[in-house]
Amino acid sequence: MRSRIIFCTAVSIATLAVILLALISPVAHDKSRNNKQRKRLDLSLYIQQPRTKRSIINPGKNSAFIFYHKLTEGPHNTSRMVGKAQGFIIPVQKFAQSAFNIIYLTFDTPEYSGSLGVEANYVTHNAEQKLKVVGGTGSFAFARGMAVFSLQTDLMGSDSEAMYQLKLHLNLPKHVRKIPS
Structure with a gap:
């Protein structure tokens, strides 16, 4: 007992x-412990449509989109170019989870140099797309966050292509260790 x-x-x-x-x-x-180890970065950019037609491989039901667009600071085609938006997207249902469905954003400015990978697995035909940022290089090393693509109808003229605004909401590590060479 x-x-x-x-x-x-x-x-x-x-x-x-x-x-x-x-x-x-x-x-x-x-509660701010995780925030102490990461810094927040918000960017607002515009995706300029090229003057050529879109690249589509195997047009029809089973197609793939390849794109290469300019990223600019402002909505006008004459705005300062800050980088590129490139991608290869297979919108077919069986490839919806494909590793190919990534949008690569590359930056080359005095402030930022590097790239971001944006997961494009769940792209719909809505005026606004919220996609997940899955990593980066250079100034954006180990980035996580969200990329919001918004169709800007108020900025388009009658003869212009669709204009997209890109808002990036990123969490970056405060200190990134460089790998010794």
Whole structure:
């Protein structure tokens, strides 16, 4: 009987210790801990449509889209070019989860140099697309976040192509270690 009382007391003390540590621990209360290790970056850019027709491989039901567009600071074709948006998308149902369905955004400016990978597995024909940023290089190394593509109908003239605004909401590590060469 005495051993049973000692066992129950030990279990009660251990349970109480775990609960107290969870309540008192500074790590449990530091909700900004993850934010301290990452910095937030928001960018707003525009995707300029080329003056040539779109590239489509095997037009029809089973097609693939290949694109190469300019990224600019502003909505006008004469705005400063900051990079490129390139991709190869297979919209066929059986390839919806394909690793090919990635949009690559490359940047070459004094502020930012590098690239971002945006997952394009769930592209629909809506005026706004929210896609996941799955990584990056250079200034965007280990980036995570969201890329919002919005069709800008108010900026289009009667004879112009569709204009897309790209809003990037990125979380970047504060410190990126360089691999020694």
